[in-house]
Structure formats: structure tokens, C-alpha cells
Amino acid sequence: xxxxxxxxxxxxxxxxxxKLSVFIFLTLAACSLVGTLLPQGTTQHELHTRYxxxxxxxxxxxxxxxxxxxxxxxxxxxxxxxxxVVCTLRRLPKTLRQLSQRDESITPDKLTKFAYHxxxxxxxxxxxxxxxxxxxxxxxxxxxxxxDHSEAFAGIVEVGRWSRWMVYVVHLSVLLVLVGALIGSxxxxxxxxxxxxxxxxxxxxLYRGNNTVTLPFEVRCNSxxxxxxxxxxxxxxxxxxxxxxxxxxxxxxxIIVNDPLSYAGVTLYQSSYGAVLKRAQVEFRNxxxxxxxxxxxxxxxxxxxxxxxxxxxxxxxxxxxxxxxxAVGIALVREGEQPKGSWILVNLPQFHGNKIQxxxxxxxxxxxxxxxxxxVKKDPGVWVVYTGFMAMLVGIGMTFYTSHxxxxxxxDTANPGKNSTRILMAxxxxxxxxxxEREFNELRERLENDLKSRVT
Amino acid sequence: MxxxxxxxxxxxxxxxxxxxxxxxxIFRHRPLLIAGGFAGLGTLLIQTAGILLRWxxxxxxxxGHAPLSNxxxxxxxxxxxxxxxxxxxxxxxxxHAMGVFPSIFSFLAMAYASFSTQIDSKIQPLVPALKSxxxxxxxxxxxxxxxxxxxxxxxxVLYLARKASPANPHPKGMLALIPESRQLDEFxxxxxxxGFLWLSLGIITGSVWxxxxxxxxxxxxxxxxxxxxxxxxxxxxLHSRSVQGWRGRKVAWLxxxxxxxxxxxYFGVNFLLSGLHSYATx
Numbered sequence: 255x256x257x258x259x260x261x262x263x264x265x266x267x268x269x270x271x272x273k274l275s276v277f278i279f280l281t282l283a284a285c286s287l288v289g290t291l292l293p294q295g296t297t298q299h300e301l302h303t304r305y306x307x308x309x310x311x312x313x314x315x316x317x318x319x320x321x322x323x324x325x326x327x328x329x330x331x332x333x334x335x336x337x338x339v340v341c342t343l344r345r346l347p348k349t350l351r352q353l354s355q356r357d358e359s360i361t362p363d364k365l366t367k368f369a370y371h372x373x374x375x376x377x378x379x380x381x382x383x384x385x386x387x388x389x390x391x392x393x394x395x396x397x398x399x400x401x402d403h404s405e406a407f408a409g410i411v412e413v414g415r416w417s418r419w420m421v422y423v424v425h426l427s428v429l430l431v432l433v434g435a436l437i438g439s440x441x442x443x444x445x446x447x448x449x450x451x452x453x454x455x456x457x458x459x460l461y462r463g464n465n466t467v468t469l470p471f472e473v474r475c476n477s478x479x480x481x482x483x484x485x486x487x488x489x490x491x492x493x494x495x496x497x498x499x500x501x502x503x504x505x506x507x508x509i510i511v512n513d514p515l516s517y518a519g520v521t522l523y524q525s526s527y528g529a530v531l532k533r534a535q536v537e538f539r540n541x542x543x544x545x546x547x548x549x550x551x552x553x554x555x556x557x558x559x560x561x562x563x564x565x566x567x568x569x570x571x572x573x574x575x576x577x578x579x580x581a582v583g584i585a586l587v588r589e590g591e592q593p594k595g596s597w598i599l600v601n602l603p604q605f606h607g608n609k610i611q612x613x614x615x616x617x618x619x620x621x622x623x624x625x626x627x628x629x630v631k632k633d634p635g636v637w638v639v640y641t642g643f644m645a646m647l648v649g650i651g652m653t654f655y656t657s658h659x660x661x662x663x664x665x666d667t668a669n670p671g672k673n674s675t676r677i678l679m680a681x682x683x684x685x686x687x688x689x690x691e692r693e694f695n696e697l698r699e700r701l702e703n704d705l706k707s708r709v710t
Numbered sequence: 711m712x713x714x715x716x717x718x719x720x721x722x723x724x725x726x727x728x729x730x731x732x733x734x735x736i737f738r739h740r741p742l743l744i745a746g747g748f749a750g751l752g753t754l755l756i757q758t759a760g761i762l763l764r765w766x767x768x769x770x771x772x773x774g775h776a777p778l779s780n781x782x783x784x785x786x787x788x789x790x791x792x793x794x795x796x797x798x799x800x801x802x803x804x805x806h807a808m809g810v811f812p813s814i815f816s817f818l819a820m821a822y823a824s825f826s827t828q829i830d831s832k833i834q835p836l837v838p839a840l841k842s843x844x845x846x847x848x849x850x851x852x853x854x855x856x857x858x859x860x861x862x863x864x865x866x867v868l869y870l871a872r873k874a875s876p877a878n879p880h881p882k883g884m885l886a887l888i889p890e891s892r893q894l895d896e897f898x899x900x901x902x903x904x905g906f907l908w909l910s911l912g913i914i915t916g917s918v919w920x921x922x923x924x925x926x927x928x929x930x931x932x933x934x935x936x937x938x939x940x941x942x943x944x945x946x947x948l949h950s951r952s953v954q955g956w957r958g959r960k961v962a963w964l965x966x967x968x969x970x971x972x973x974x975x976y977f978g979v980n981f982l983l984s985g986l987h988s989y990a991t992x
Contacts, residue, residue, distance in 0.1 A: 276949050279943070280942070280943070280946050283943055283971075290979075435928070444926060485834075487835055488837060488838060490841075514925065523924050525924060630925075636927065639927060640918070643918070647907070647914065650903075650910055
């Protein structure tokens with residue numbers, strides 16, 4: 255054998271080994287375990303404050319703080335896939351051979367070598383024995399196929415042939431799940447968007463990396479409600495959303511936790527919420543001229559103070575600033591100058607800091623609202639994964655409940671005398687020998703009773 | 711009559727059941743084992759009534775959810791599932807001496823649920839995340855899997871005990887009524903295959919549920935990851951039977967390692983690691 259094919263053969267043998275499969279399973283289990291003990295998704299900064307420099311370096315080098323997304327963990331999954339495919343391909347010819355051997359020649363000597371076999375003697379003539387055996391076996395096990403024999407009666411019964419395929423179904427299902435996950439990670443995204451009631455957005459901030467995805471449509475939050483049980487525990491979070499596609503309202507629906515909305519392959523989930531300032535009535539008094547003007551400011555939208563070119567905007571809000579109560583962050587933009595800003599305390603109108611440049615500012619009225627936190631996801635691989643899930647359940651279920659079982663029977667007229675007919679029965683099963691043994695013995699007893707006397 | 715009375719009776723009845731089985735094995739007295747089986751069946755019926763009554767009580771309180779929503783309710787269900795699977799197993803195999811461990815496990819689960827001061831047995835309303843039809847399917851599938859693994863772990867211990875004594879096909883003493891090791895190995899395999907099916911179903915329903923609730927069918931949450939670890943261990947076990955010379959003792963040990971993983975998935979993750987399943991600790 256040539257050197258090259260020798261190596262190829264060696265690699266193929268290694269990948270095809272069931273020991274390698276067991277080893278990969280246990281290694282994956284051990285690595286996953288490490289990932290549950292160390293906090294995942296920690297930043298460089300957290301890493302260095304929490305651990306000593308040496309430990310932090312090890313964690314950082316091996317990527318243990320983001321273990322499940324590291325190259326080496328993914329390589330383990332690739333190794334599992336290769337092993338799975340090679341093992342399966344290697345097993346296939348054997349299965350095909352087992353299933354193609356339909357008509358094996360039967361001889362009495364062969365039958366007595368099986369793990370499950372028995373011999374029964376009957377006083378009945380052969381043709382009666384034949385009829386009885388055929389009916390009992392066909393009724394209790396499966397249809398008996400006769401094989402041609404001049405001097406004896408011989409037959410084979412086979413049930414659950416297809417159960418040999420179930421292991422392939424399970425292996426294919428694992429492959430589908432892994433491929434589906436790969437499709438999802440290559441072509442999909444996962445992120446979130448926060449939308450204030452009445453507001454709309456099409457930008458999704460991604461969880462991984464610092465990127466934003468722009469949706470091909472706009473999501474508007476019409477309203478958000480949260481309700482509570484008497485105990486104070488939250489009962490329901492509900493967002494009323496409208497999808498605006500091409501400037502038109504395409505779809506309006508409420509979503510709650512466990513009931514998301516899907517549009518154009520993108521799914522929106524209720525995930526969090528928070529309180530925001532929706533609008534406020536604010537009085538601006540020019541300390542130079544003494545002139546006051548009252549404006550209703552929408553959160554985040556700029557407004558112009560009448561008779562001036564000064565633009566003001568509410569940019570921030572805190573429900574409780576220190577111990578001074580609610581505070582509104584207001585910015586003032588004057589042409590040709592840097593924007594100036596200040597916190598205006600709502601409950602303390604006399605506070606000396608409630609001013610920006612020459613404006614004394616007082617918040618007269620505030621109106622709170624909510625923003626809804628939506629999780630946004632696109633995953634074109636999910637149906638591949640689900641197909642894998644279904645195949646896995648069918649495969650494992652069938653593996654549990656079925657097995658490939660075969661029975662051989664033989665009847666001939668041995669020595670002339672009282673029990674002149676000899677019946678031999680042998681059986682084989684692909685799994686669950688204990689149950690098969692019971693089935694085999696029950697069948698034997700039934701045959702013995704019906705064919706009367708017994709020798710062995 | 712209320713559910714907590716029925717469940718208190720259940721706790722003590724499981725103790726009685728365990729004592730029957732244990733003394734049956736110790737004194738090599740088959741009738742005691744049979745009595746253990748009947749005690750187990752009776753207890754299971756009382757417990758079933760208790761669980762159904764608690765379900766009804768939750769509707770009376772206006773919450774209306776299946777009693778599978780927190781640690782207390784899951785422990786009660788675990789005890790129920792272990793006894794159910796064991797009794798079916800006993801009925802199908804006609805072997806009565808393997809009930810020692812399942813009945814002790816059921817008793818311990820009930821005792822922990824009833825007597826631990828950290829576990830609140832009050833019926834609580836469901837948090838929004840748990841309001842889904844997937845809840846019943848997911849919890850039932852997971853716990854049937856766990857229960858099958860618990861019974862298998864008991865069988866594995868018996869297998870190892872049986873193997874530890876020198877090659878004697880008919881041992882005297884406490885092992886006299888225990889089936890022979892070849893059968894124990896096969897029972898272990900059957901139970902694990904059964905548990906594996908339910909664990910797979912549990913992980914899959916959880917995964918589909920997570921996808922419909924928060925948009926990700928897999929997010930490496932500690933509970934998820936630990937259930938995968940458990941799944942991998944049992945997958946390794948099922949495959950290792952095909953490796954030459956790996957039947958028997960190695961499989962029994964892997965079955966015990968798998969059960970330790972089940973316990974950690976169930977308890978360890980709740981108490982030591984934080985994640986999406988935090989509501990399971992209360």
C-alpha cells in the first residue's frame with residue numbers, strides 16, 4: 255500500500271471510530287461545563303478587575319469569557335460533524351448488506367447455532383405441522399415467507415426492517431440542527447430596539463459587535479401597557495405595534511411575551527420596557543428682556559423659542575435626580591455657538607441651577623410615558639433546525655420502540671416413530687434481547703402446546 | 711380536604727413504600743416487595759389526586775395554571791414521575807426488587823419539597839414569561855426524562871453491587887432477589903433510551919418555546935447548557951455500548967455520572983448559577 259493512501263486510510267479510520275464519537279461527546283460536555291462556571295460575555299475591563307492578571311490572560315487567550323463563540327469550540331462542533339458523517343457512511347454498506355440478505359439458505363445445522371433457538375417434536379404429520387406453524391407465527395409475529403425446499407418445510411419471518419434506518423434518521427437530524435444553526439449565524443441577526451410610545455424606528459442594535467441593522471420597514475409603537483397582580487408581581491407586558499412599510503400601515507397588532515409578531519422574515523418579541531418623559535410644558539423667561547414664553551416640548555424634538563432663533567430640546571430625563579426628584583435635561587442651541595445644556599429640577603422651581611445662559615427655566619407640567627424594549631430577530635435557519643428536531647424525535651422514538659427481528663423455522667420428518675416431525679426455530683434481534691427472549695419463549699410455548707409433545 | 715393535606719400524606723406514604731422495598735430486599739422476603747409495589751401504586755393515586763386538586767385550587771384563586779411552575783411543584787411532579795415510571799417498569803419486567811432506589815428518591819423529593827424552609831409551597835401566579843402552552847409540554851417531558859434517569863441510576867447501583875460480588879450466579883444475602891447482571895444492564899439501557907427520548911423532547915420543546923418567547927432557540931443559558939451536557943453524557947453512554955468491551959460496568963458508571971448531571975441541571979443551576987430559569991428557585 256502506498257504511503258499516501260495509508261495516511262488517508264488512517265485518518266478515515268480515526269474519524270470513523272466510535273471511540274472518537276464518545277470522546278467528542280465527553281469533551282463537548284466538559285467544555286460546555288467550563289462555560290457555565292465562568293461568567294460569559296464579560297468585557298476586557300470586567301475581566302481585569304475580577305481576576306488576577308495571570309488568570310485574566312489565560313481566560314482572554316482561550317476566549318473562556320465567550321467560550322461558545324470561540325473558534326476552537328466551533329472546531330469541536332466541526333469535528334463532531336465530520337465524525338458523524340464518516341461513521342454514518344462507514345456503517346451504511348453494512349446495513350445495506352444486512353437488509354439485502356433476504357433469502358438466506360436454511361439448514362438445520364445453521365439454526366442450532368443461533369443464540370435463540372429451540373427444537374420441538376410433534377406426533378402430527380408434516381403438512382399439519384406446516385399449517386399450524388404458519389398460522390401461529392403469522393398471527394403472533396409476522397407473515398411467514400416460505401423458502402423452497404424439496405425435503406423440508408422452511409420459512410423466514412422478518413419484522414421491523416426499517417428500524418435499522420432509524421439511527422440514520424437520528425444522525426441526519428443532528429446534522430440538520432447544526433446546519434440550521436450555521437445558516438442562522440451566517441444569514442440572520444439578533445438585536446434590540448427601544449421605541450417610545452408614539453415613536454417609530456427602523457434601526458436594530460445588534461447584541462454581538464457594535465453594529466446596527468436597518469430594517470426594510472419601520473416599527474411604530476402605538477402604546478405600551480404593563481399590568482400587575484394583587485401581589486405586585488407583573489402580570490402582562492403588552493405593546494401595540496404597527497409595521498409601516500413603504501409609508502403605509504401594513505400591519506397593526508399587539509404583542510405580549512410568548513406571542514411575538516413576524517413580518518418579512520423578521521420577528522419582534524416583547525422583551526423589556528421603561529418609563530420615559532413623553533412631553534413637558536416648559537416656561538423659558540429671558541432674564542435680559544423679562545419676556546416669558548411657554549412651550550410644549552416633545553421628547554427629543556427641537557423647538558424654537560418665539561421671536562428668537564434659539565432652539566431648545568429635551569434630551570434626557572431622570573425620574574429621581576439625587577434626592578431632588580425628577581429632572582429634565584434641556585439643551586439650548588444658538589447659531590454659531592456650542593450647544594449648552596442643564597438639568598432642570600421639576601419639583602424645585604426656585605433652584606438656582608434651573609437656567610441656561612440668559613434663560614430662567616421652569617418645568618410646569620410633565621407627561622410620562624413608556625418605551626417598549628423589543629427584541630428583533632431574523633433567522634432563516636430556524637426551519638431547518640425544527641425539521642432536525644422533528645426527525646430527532648421520530649428517530650429516537652422509533653429506536654426505542656422498534657427493533658429488526660427475524661425468525662427462521664424448519665420442519666422435516668426425522669426418524670420414523672411416535673414424534674416423527676422435527677421443528678426447529680431460531681431467532682435474531684437487532685436490539686433489546688431481553689424483550690426478544692421473552693417473545694421467543696412465548697412463541698415456543700404456544701407452538702409446543704399446539705403441536706403437543708415436546709422433546710427438548 | 712385540600713391538596714396540601716393529600717401531598718403531606720403522600721410524603722409519608724412514600725416513606726412507608728421505601729421501607730417495604732428496603733426490608734423486602736434485606737430480609738429476602740418477596741411478599742414485602744409486592745407490598746411495596748402496592749404501597750407505591752396507592753401513593754401514586756393519592757398524589758395524582760393531590761396534584762389535580764392543586765390545579766383546581768389555582769383556578770379557584772384566579773391564577774389558573776398547571777401545578778408545574780416553581781420548585782415546590784416541580785419536586786412534587788418529579789416524585790410522581792419517578793414512581794409512575796418505576797411502577798410501569800416493574801409491571802413490564804415482573805421484577806420487584808428494584809424499587810428501593812425509586813421509592814427513596816420519590817420520598818426524598820417530597821420530603822425536600824415539604825420540609826425545606828427555602829421552598830414556598832404557596833400557589834403563586836405565573837410571571838409573563840411562563841404564560842405559554844409550552845409550559846406543560848416542556849416540564850412534563852423534562853421530568854419524565856429525569857425520572858427515567860433516576861430509576862436507571864438505581865438499577866446501575868444494583869448492577870455495580872452485583873458485579874462487585876465474585877462471579878456467583880446466585881448470590882446470597884441482600885442481592886438474592888436482584889435480577890442477574892445481564893438483565894440489569896439491559897434494563898439500564900432501556901430506561902436510559904426511554905429517558906433520552908423524553909430529555910430530547912424536553913430540550914426541543916424548551917428550545918421552540920424560547921424561540922417563540924424571546925427569539926432564540928439556543929442561547930447557552932446555564933440551564934440549557936447543563937441539559938445539553940446531560941444529553942451528551944447519555945449520548946456517549948448509548949454509543950459506548952457499541953464500542954468493544956464497553957458494556958456493563960463502564961455503562962453503569964456513565965449512567966451514574968449522567969444522573970449527577972441531571973441533579974446539577976435541576977438543583978445546582980438554580981442555586982449556584984443564574985440565568986433565564988431563575989423563577990425555578992422560588
